[in-house]
Amino acid sequence: MHRPAIASILVLVSLAVAAPAIAAPQAPGRASATSTVKLIDSVMAPSSLTVRRGARVRFVWAGSIAHNLSGPGVPRSYLTARVRARTLTLTLRRKGSLRFLCTLHPGMALRVRVR
Numbered sequence: 001m002h003r004p005a006i007a008s009i010l011v012l013v014s015l016a017v018a019a020p021a022i023a024a025p026q027a028p029g030r031a032s033a034t035s036t037v038k039l040i041d042s043v044m045a046p047s048s049l050t051v052r053r054g055a056r057v058r059f060v061w062a063g064s065i066a067h068n069l070s071g072p073g074v075p076r077s078y079l080t081a082r083v084r085a086r087t088l089t090l091t092l093r094r095k096g097s098l099r100f101l102c103t104l105h106p107g108m109a110l111r112v113r114v115r
């Protein structure tokens with residue numbers, strides 16, 4: 001008996017969530033692609049992205065000072081906390097232009113265009 005292919009995909013997604021330090025397989029141009037954005041002192045790198053609907057964006061705190069994160073889909077705890085080391089992966093399900101920012105550092109922002 002064969003398991004449906006979707007089961008394998010769900011397992012991969014689950015592993016990526018459970019172990020964010022392990023890089024998930026990336027396939028550029030596919031809806032399941034993950035883009036990594038680093039929060040460095042005091043910029044987001046890259047500062048703009050264009051992705052397909054359904055893509056994931058993984059925020060990685062890579063700087064030595066604290067940053068917070070605000071934007072669509074970001075849990076409130078990331079805005080209220082001064083975070084030093086954390087990752088957050090969001091799945092972007094709607095087309096449009098999104099903006100994420102650190103409110104502690106003016107100009108520390110990311111714009112994402114979801115196609």
Ligand SMILES: [Cu+2]
Pocket residue numbers: 042066067068102103104105108
């Ligand atoms: Cu910041």
